[in-house]
Amino acid sequence: MKAAELDDWTDASLDSVGSAHPRIDADEKTTGQARYTSDISLPGLLAGVIVRSSIPHGRVRSIDTSEALELDGVVAVMTADDISEFTWYDDEVPILPGIVRFLGDDVAVVIADDVETARRGAALVRIDYETSDHVTDMEDIGDGSEPELLGNEEIEVEEDGRGDIDVAFEGAAIVVERTFRTQAAIHNPLEPHGAVAVWSGGSVTVYTSTQGVNDVREKLADRLGLDHNKVRVVCEYMGGGFGAKQVPWKPSMFAALAARIVGRPVRIMNDRPGENLAAGKRNASVQTVRIGADESGKLVAIDAELNADRGAYAVGGEASMLAGPFLNLYRCENVRTRSRVVRTNTGPAVAFRAPGYVEATFVLESLMDELADEVGIDAIELRRRNHSGMDQQNDIEWSHPEGILRSYERIAEATGWGEQNADDAAEPVGVKRGRGFAAHDWVGASASPPGHATVTFNFDGSVHVGTSAQDIGTGTRTVLSQVVADELGVEVDSIRLSLGDTSTGPPAPTSAGSATVPTMAPAVRAAAVSAVEDLLTAAAEHLDVDRQTLTFDGQYVRCESSDVDDQPLGDLLGDLSPRVVHGFGGREETAEEVSPRAQGSAVAEVSVDTLTGEVRVTSIAVAPDCGRILNRRLADSQVIGGVTQGIGFALTERQIIDHDLGIVCNPDLNEYLIPTVADTCEIRHVELDIADLRANPVGAKGIGELPLIAVPAAIANAVHDAIGVRFTELPITRKRVLDALAEQSHAELNRTGADR
Amino acid sequence: MQAAMSPPKTVPARHQIELEVNGRSRSLSVRDGSTLLDTVRDELDLTGAKPVCEVGTCGACTVLLDDRAVYSCMVLTAECDGQRVDTVEGLADGVEPSALQTAFAECDALQCGYCTPGQLMSLEGLRRSSKPVDRSAIQRAVEGNLCRCGAYRHILEAAEQALLQSDVHADGQATSS
Numbered sequence: 001m002k003a004a005e006l007d008d009w010t011d012a013s014l015d016s017v018g019s020a021h022p023r024i025d026a027d028e029k030t031t032g033q034a035r036y037t038s039d040i041s042l043p044g045l046l047a048g049v050i051v052r053s054s055i056p057h058g059r060v061r062s063i064d065t066s067e068a069l070e071l072d073g074v075v076a077v078m079t080a081d082d083i084s085e086f087t088w089y090d091d092e093v094p095i096l097p098g099i100v101r102f103l104g105d106d107v108a109v110v111i112a113d114d115v116e117t118a119r120r121g122a123a124l125v126r127i128d129y130e131t132s133d134h135v136t137d138m139e140d141i142g143d144g145s146e147p148e149l150l151g152n153e154e155i156e157v158e159e160d161g162r163g164d165i166d167v168a169f170e171g172a173a174i175v176v177e178r179t180f181r182t183q184a185a186i187h188n189p190l191e192p193h194g195a196v197a198v199w200s201g202g203s204v205t206v207y208t209s210t211q212g213v214n215d216v217r218e219k220l221a222d223r224l225g226l227d228h229n230k231v232r233v234v235c236e237y238m239g240g241g242f243g244a245k246q247v248p249w250k251p252s253m254f255a256a257l258a259a260r261i262v263g264r265p266v267r268i269m270n271d272r273p274g275e276n277l278a279a280g281k282r283n284a285s286v287q288t289v290r291i292g293a294d295e296s297g298k299l300v301a302i303d304a305e306l307n308a309d310r311g312a313y314a315v316g317g318e319a320s321m322l323a324g325p326f327l328n329l330y331r332c333e334n335v336r337t338r339s340r341v342v343r344t345n346t347g348p349a350v351a352f353r354a355p356g357y358v359e360a361t362f363v364l365e366s367l368m369d370e371l372a373d374e375v376g377i378d379a380i381e382l383r384r385r386n387h388s389g390m391d392q393q394n395d396i397e398w399s400h401p402e403g404i405l406r407s408y409e410r411i412a413e414a415t416g417w418g419e420q421n422a423d424d425a426a427e428p429v430g431v432k433r434g435r436g437f438a439a440h441d442w443v444g445a446s447a448s449p450p451g452h453a454t455v456t457f458n459f460d461g462s463v464h465v466g467t468s469a470q471d472i473g474t475g476t477r478t479v480l481s482q483v484v485a486d487e488l489g490v491e492v493d494s495i496r497l498s499l500g501d502t503s504t505g506p507p508a509p510t511s512a513g514s515a516t517v518p519t520m521a522p523a524v525r526a527a528a529v530s531a532v533e534d535l536l537t538a539a540a541e542h543l544d545v546d547r548q549t550l551t552f553d554g555q556y557v558r559c560e561s562s563d564v565d566d567q568p569l570g571d572l573l574g575d576l577s578p579r580v581v582h583g584f585g586g587r588e589e590t591a592e593e594v595s596p597r598a599q600g601s602a603v604a605e606v607s608v609d610t611l612t613g614e615v616r617v618t619s620i621a622v623a624p625d626c627g628r629i630l631n632r633r634l635a636d637s638q639v640i641g642g643v644t645q646g647i648g649f650a651l652t653e654r655q656i657i658d659h660d661l662g663i664v665c666n667p668d669l670n671e672y673l674i675p676t677v678a679d680t681c682e683i684r685h686v687e688l689d690i691a692d693l694r695a696n697p698v699g700a701k702g703i704g705e706l707p708l709i710a711v712p713a714a715i716a717n718a719v720h721d722a723i724g725v726r727f728t729e730l731p732i733t734r735k736r737v738l739d740a741l742a743e744q745s746h747a748e749l750n751r752t753g754a755d756r
Numbered sequence: 757m758q759a760a761m762s763p764p765k766t767v768p769a770r771h772q773i774e775l776e777v778n779g780r781s782r783s784l785s786v787r788d789g790s791t792l793l794d795t796v797r798d799e800l801d802l803t804g805a806k807p808v809c810e811v812g813t814c815g816a817c818t819v820l821l822d823d824r825a826v827y828s829c830m831v832l833t834a835e836c837d838g839q840r841v842d843t844v845e846g847l848a849d850g851v852e853p854s855a856l857q858t859a860f861a862e863c864d865a866l867q868c869g870y871c872t873p874g875q876l877m878s879l880e881g882l883r884r885s886s887k888p889v890d891r892s893a894i895q896r897a898v899e900g901n902l903c904r905c906g907a908y909r910h911i912l913e914a915a916e917q918a919l920l921q922s923d924v925h926a927d928g929q930a931t932s933s
Binding site: 022023025026027028029030031032033034035036038039041114116187188189190191192237238239240242271272472473474475633634636637640641642643644645668669670674675676677678680683 | 787789790794797798801802803804805806807808809810811813814816843844845847848853857860861862863864866867868869870871872873876895898899901902903904905906907908909910911912
């Protein structure tokens with residue numbers, strides 16, 4: 001059955017959906033039983049370690065592997081010569097490139113009895129480089145003096161928008177313009193990228209930490225010249241991805257190649273520096289944006305010059321979505337976005353939770369905050385005045401045009417927005433408090449078809465759901481089980497849902513863009529409906545009655561005719577044996593009449609210590625329009641996680657590069673500062689829970705990216721409220737706060753001096 | 757890499773030691789460079805403790821050594837002769853989960869689950885210590901355990917549910933309204 005044929009789900013038909021059903025794999029995760037890629041053990045398993053470039057740019061003149069190979073326990077060293085026919089990245093460069101283009105680029109792979117020996121071996125591989133000039137700062141690209149880099153030969157400017165901005169700006173009463181800079185941020189999932197590969201006959205099984213088992217299968221099959229069914233990819237548990245694992249990466253290919261060369265299973269996991277250098281990042285951006293408005297604050301024009309640093313290679317799936325918020329968040333007839341993506345001698349960028357949107361929302365919402373001040377109206381009132389209920393680029397309505405207005409109302413209520421701010425007098429000397437608001441858009445609420453699933457009744461009446469989707473920690477197993485349970489009318493506990501393996505079910509999309517729920521919830525529901533149809537058809541034949549007289553309530557098949565007894569499910573299925581009752585369902589299309597959208601807003605409260613420069617976030621509330629909430633507890637988990645990552649991006653996280661040397665100074669968790677428990681604060685999920693049945697017949701739009709998007713902007717606006725400084729660069733570090741306060745003091749002194 | 761120091765090529769020496777692991781006596785021959793993390797994962801197939809930073813930053817490898825929470829990546833197994841090691845695999849009483857494990861499941865104090873064994877063992881270390889357990893002690897116990905999914909608020913909520921007296925009302929957790 002196609003999901004498009006489903007009836008709309010009403011609340012009355014739901015029991016488990018909307019509850020706080022516990023995560024169904026919590027026991028595996030709290031007992032250490034959950035086996036992640038890094039935990040897979042196989043007889044004869046060898047360990048591989050990637051030898052990485054120690055320079056940012058140059059040619060590998062020669063590699064001497066003799067010392068490494070002499071080390072007891074080293075089995076093989078793979079260099080470019082061994083696997084020269086294989087290429088990688090969208091650029092299709094050799095998978096072990098003869099020219100290294102960033103610090104950490106792949107040079108060789110050492111295979112040994114264990115990882116300790118492989119690391120020792122890797123340290124003994126002697127590489128002779130011919131170094132080249134490097135460029136690691138995206139702002140140095142384009143002056144003609146930089147070295148040649150793949151993809152920089154002709155930098156395309158992608159232009160989008162509508163109307164005529166030049167005319168509109170001339171008529172604007174207020175214009176606000178600034179240049180903003182956002183940092184390269186590293187996903188740093190605690191489980192690094194990596195894989196275990198084992199060959200059997202002409203087939204390979206690859207256990208890999210990925211958000212998309214089907215994509216990995218297709219890419220490896222393509223590269224290895226195998227049919228899809230000769231490559232099985234498994235990721236039952238994944239230790240974090242956040243976008244970094246949404247494309248196939250080299251370690252899975254290295255593991256497959258190495259295992260084939262040495263004839264034994266091989267595991268290759270990035271170490272922490274490798275994970276920081278060569279496994280993706282949120283691209284740095286430079287955005288020069290001006291917005292024009294009339295006296296009432298209504299936007300008349302937006303002009304956005306957007307520059308992103310892709311790193312040395314194009315991975316696919318990397319952020320080039322900076323334009324999204326400018327085009328879509330507000331009603332505005334005249335918009336121009338010009339996006340430019342450059343290459344540098346840094347690690348490749350890849351999507352990071354709401355790619356482009358987090359960075360661009362910081363910019364747009366900082367400017368809107370400033371505009372509200374200029375107009376002299378409340379920040380939320382300004383957003384209301386600029387509300388858009390439609391996709392202005394394509395001239396179609398949002399699936400729920402008022403979703404974001406509900407978000408504004410509810411978050412204002414929940415946070416007491418508009419009431420008096422907390423008094424600084426209650427704080428220690430020098431500590432200033434502030435609060436800030438930001439709104440956000442998100443594009444991914446639609447779906448990523450194809451997504452398919454099977455629902456099969458076991459002979460005892462328990463249910464198996466099969467799909468090859470993934471649960472990347474978001475709770476996919478749980479919420480899809482709840483959906484099937486409610487469609488069938490059975491208990492969640494009677495369902496076993498298999499996923500995370502290309503052999504456990506039909507094709508399903510990569511877990512990305514918050515699109516798993518809107519794709520797979522309708523798919524599994526359609527499969528359940530189809531299974532019930534099969535059950536009733538089989539029962540009608542068995543009972544020799546008209547199919548239309550039968551119904552199923554989760555426990556019994558019942559007949560309108562009193563001549564036929566109610567059939568307990570388990571008994572009936574036993575009677576129907578050897579026939580197996582099953583259904584197949586899938587989401588094959590997205591909404592066409594409307595544009596599904598997931599928008600929302602955030603309010604941050606901060607305290608800024610003007611003596612130390614420390615910004616403490618004291619509370620955050622977010623009100624994301626994720627459609628129908630499938631599981632309240634798991635939705636809260638996504639909220640606290642997204643908000644916490646937003647705090648990190650706003651205040652502490654950045655990859656630090658010494659541009660003279662071209663090296664990354666903090667490829668680790670010591671100095672790449674992800675939030676700790678001490679950096680969190682009170683976090684409130686202001687639930688909207690609006691079933692968006694125009695988006696899909698389940699009404700759920702996905703929540704993964706939403707709670708993060710507006711948080712850095714809301715924090716920056718709160719800092720401005722506290723100390724009057726508009727930060728145009730993230731993260732807002734102590735040094736930046738102190739520098740800005742010093743500048744503010746000097747300006748004040750100059751002003752008062754001039755007055756005298 | 758090119759500038760790396762040459763490590764010694766000799767085969768490391770081995771040590772014969774006795775450990776009590778999750779209540780069972782184990783006699784092991786370990787290399788002198790083996791960390792306790794290597795030993796529990798590779799020799800004993802207890803893979804709950806995770807290798808993440810391997811330099812004592814993240815806490816994902818936390819186990820108990822004589823009831824004290826330690827970063828097992830920073831402990832040489834050869835120095836643990838005669839000591840008790842407890843890992844997340846030994847936390848439940850048979851199939852009966854501990855109060856902490858139950859609270860983690862109920863409060864959804866995890867997402868991907870990769871840091872969860874370390875979080876649990878840091879809190880178990882607090883539980884077994886003689887220190888008074890209050891909210892600030894709970895936060896201190898897990899300050900050295902990174903969670904990239906950002907489950908911290910639910911981790912605190914779960915820990916308070918499991919470790920504090922029931923009359924203490926937990927605040928500061930994610931609340932819905």
